[in-house]
Amino acid sequence: MLEEEQVAFFLASRLITRGNKGTILLTIMIIAMVFVNLIFLPSIIAGIVVLFNQQNIDYSYGNLVIEPREDQLLITNVKELQQKINRVPGVVASTPRYTGAATIVSKGKSTTPLLIAINPEDEKQVLKIHTGIASGDYLNDGDTGQILIGTTLAGNKDQKVDRTPTLGGVDVGKTVEVTFRNGITRQYRIKGIIASGQFSVDSSAFITRKELESVLGTTDTANQILVKTQMTGNEDAMRITLMQYGIQEKIWTWQDKSADFLKSIVGSFDIINVISTIVSLVIAVVVIFIVIFINTVYRRKQIGILQAIGIDRSIIIKSYIFQALFIFASGTLAGCALLFVLLQYLTASPLVFPGGPVAPVLEPMLLFRAIVSLFIVSLIAGFLPSWLTTREDILSAIRG
Amino acid sequence: MIIGSNLAKIYGKGTVEVRALDGVDIRIRKGEFVGITGASGSGKSTLLHLLGLLDRPTTGTLVIDGVDVGLLGERGRTLFRLNRLGYVFQDYALVPELTAEENIYLPSRVRGMTVKECTRACRDILSLVGLRDRVDFLPGEMSGGEQQRVAIARALVNNPAIILADEPCANLDTRNSTIILDLIRKLNRELKQTVVMVSHEEWHQKYFDRVIVLKDGKIVSGGD
Numbered sequence: 274m275l276e277e278e279q280v281a282f283f284l285a286s287r288l289i290t291r292g293n294k295g296t297i298l299l300t301i302m303i304i305a306m307v308f309v310n311l312i313f314l315p316s317i318i319a320g321i322v323v324l325f326n327q328q329n330i331d332y333s334y335g336n337l338v339i340e341p342r343e344d345q346l347l348i349t350n351v352k353e354l355q356q357k358i359n360r361v362p363g364v365v366a367s368t369p370r371y372t373g374a375a376t377i378v379s380k381g382k383s384t385t386p387l388l389i390a391i392n393p394e395d396e397k398q399v400l401k402i403h404t405g406i407a408s409g410d411y412l413n414d415g416d417t418g419q420i421l422i423g424t425t426l427a428g429n430k431d432q433k434v435d436r437t438p439t440l441g442g443v444d445v446g447k448t449v450e451v452t453f454r455n456g457i458t459r460q461y462r463i464k465g466i467i468a469s470g471q472f473s474v475d476s477s478a479f480i481t482r483k484e485l486e487s488v489l490g491t492t493d494t495a496n497q498i499l500v501k502t503q504m505t506g507n508e509d510a511m512r513i514t515l516m517q518y519g520i521q522e523k524i525w526t527w528q529d530k531s532a533d534f535l536k537s538i539v540g541s542f543d544i545i546n547v548i549s550t551i552v553s554l555v556i557a558v559v560v561i562f563i564v565i566f567i568n569t570v571y572r573r574k575q576i577g578i579l580q581a582i583g584i585d586r587s588i589i590i591k592s593y594i595f596q597a598l599f600i601f602a603s604g605t606l607a608g609c610a611l612l613f614v615l616l617q618y619l620t621a622s623p624l625v626f627p628g629g630p631v632a633p634v635l636e637p638m639l640l641f642r643a644i645v646s647l648f649i650v651s652l653i654a655g656f657l658p659s660w661l662t663t664r665e666d667i668l669s670a671i672r673g
Numbered sequence: 674m675i676i677g678s679n680l681a682k683i684y685g686k687g688t689v690e691v692r693a694l695d696g697v698d699i700r701i702r703k704g705e706f707v708g709i710t711g712a713s714g715s716g717k718s719t720l721l722h723l724l725g726l727l728d729r730p731t732t733g734t735l736v737i738d739g740v741d742v743g744l745l746g747e748r749g750r751t752l753f754r755l756n757r758l759g760y761v762f763q764d765y766a767l768v769p770e771l772t773a774e775e776n777i778y779l780p781s782r783v784r785g786m787t788v789k790e791c792t793r794a795c796r797d798i799l800s801l802v803g804l805r806d807r808v809d810f811l812p813g814e815m816s817g818g819e820q821q822r823v824a825i826a827r828a829l830v831n832n833p834a835i836i837l838a839d840e841p842c843a844n845l846d847t848r849n850s851t852i853i854l855d856l857i858r859k860l861n862r863e864l865k866q867t868v869v870m871v872s873h874e875e876w877h878q879k880y881f882d883r884v885i886v887l888k889d890g891k892i893v894s895g896g897d
């Protein structure tokens with residue numbers, strides 16, 4: 274019966290426009306705040322997770338990691354394989370690496386970091402390490418006798434500051450001594466210091482594959498090929514495509530390879546996120562409910578009178594639901610505006626985390642969930658008090 | 674025609690029993706203007722609440738215009754109030770957020786008149802109670818007498834057979850009381866509406882066709 278809704282809407286609109294503006298404004302503001310609270314922290318956390326994942330892709334793994342076949346220790350015929358990979362549709366570039374431990378000594382300080390042998394130009398196509406040169410220069414493909422040192426590995430002059438074994442504050446131009454696993458020792462001039470913000474990179478050292486092959490006496494070998502694909506997110510499908518194109522080496526996605534501690538950090542954030550969302554939601558429910566409830570109870574006498582002059586309770590209940598929905602809609606809209614301002618501000622001056630600036634990520638699902646839950650709460654908060662008040666006997670309602 | 678038989682309203686507070694209304698037989702004919710009077714606490718309001726279907730009697734039956742209203746469900750009683758009864762409260766009981774016109778509009782719209790019909794009925798009825806120029810006033814912007822006239826207009830708008838008024842002049846001075854009483858009497862005479870009005874003012878009694886006197890929940894005289 275549409276007539277009933279019309280009357281209910283008429284009543285609701287007058288109660289809102291001619292009611293206490295302060296109360297309504299306050300209620301709308303509260304809902305806006307609750308809405309922001311419901312969205313803000315989860316979106317920051319989502320931003321952190323995205324940052325971590327992007328860092329993993331950009332500095333450690335690319336999208337896919339190719340490793341030697343089941344029964345082999347090394348990838349051989351790297352050049353050929355790399356060409357094969359690069360021809361697969363969806364692949365942007367690939368870069369072979371030879372990773373192993375080596376002992377580095379500088380002025381009596383000795384430590385055993387990861388030494389990664391790379392094709393500097395290929396790396397540029399896949400990773401962003403080259404953008405993180407803090408001082409000195411990045412490697413060239415033909416470089417021999419030169420090394421890049423991560424800033425964490427380089428360490429500080431004041432060793433009390435360092436939390437991991439370091440080289441005690443080495444700098445560009447200095448020479449370090451590297452002892453390889455096969456016992457060969459060579460001197461290297463430090464060409465650059467890398468400060469990428471990614472711990473695994475900043476605590477490693479880099480030389481060219483050309484250099485390493487001269488040390489090991491091998492040619493065209495690697496123990497990893499990192500692959501960059503056009504899209505992030507469809508790694509599983511790309512893995513299958515690569516297999517279909519005849520790649521018989523083991524293929525991992527960056528998610529597979531992500532360090533366990535990173536996975537557990539992301540996992541912890543997820544838990545924080547869930548808890549924070551639940552708490553915000555409970556607060557939202559309680560606050561909205563109380564505010565609308567009090568507002569309705571306050572009009573108890575009026576509800577009694579309306580019933581006394583023959584207005585059916587369903588009309589009264591509907592008019593209170595309309596009022597609650599109006600408050601919900603305005604509150605959510607105001608919340609969106611507030612959130613927008615906040616996001617603009619955070620885009621202009623981002624929060625900086627280890628690993629880089631964090632941009633809040635507004636997942637549509639999150640927004641949807643917040644809106645739906647506030648909607649349901651408002652519906653109940655509009656319905657329940659008016660339902661209860663119209664259920665009691667008219668005289669006690671009128672007496673107030 | 675209102676026929677109440679053996680109407681009683683008993684409030685129980687633990688072992689103490691308050692017989693607010695104690696076996697009342699009452700008959701009110703169509704078109705009558707009946708006054709109910711009696712000392713404070715004698716049960717006047719209680720009786721009017723029963724007649725206005727705002728409360729149910731503990732025992733007894735009430736038949737209004739041939740309908741045994743005790744048999745109606747809540748929805749039926751609400752509809753009955755909307756269509757057949759007009760209730761006027763001592764404290765006007767207008768919705769403060771609605772203008773004079775909108776207060777009257779509400780019950781007529783709920784009854785099913787179109788917006789156009791409603792607006793017309795509202796204006797007509799406001800003219801009838803002499804408030805044509807107060808159409809857009811909010812209750813807070815009107816005097817007590819004016820508010821009570823709006824309340825009467827609201828009670829009248831659905832052209833009810835019976836108007837019930839519980840001390841409608843209690844908060845008004847003599848001048849305004851006279852206006853209200855004259856108005857109610859005019860409605861009673863011209864529109865042939867049955868009016869039952871509670872009042873304990875001696876001078877009001879000249880308006881009534883008949884006076885029912887209550888004492889301790891019982892009718893002392895005028896019960897017919």
Ligand SMILES: Nc1ncnc2c1ncn2[C@@H]1O[C@H](COP(=O)(O)OP(=O)(O)OP(=O)(O)O)[C@@H](O)[C@H]1O
Nearest residue numbers: 684691692693711712713714715716717718719720
């Ligand atoms: N809800 C209630 N609970 C208990 N007792 C009640 C209730 N309502 C009324 N009473 C009692 O019923 C009796 C009659 O009350 P009622 O309001 O009908 O009196 P009245 O004649 O209208 O008085 P007044 O002239 O003061 O308005 C009083 O003794 C009152 O205390």
Ligand SMILES: [Mg+2]
Nearest residue numbers: 717718719839
């Ligand atoms: Mg009374």
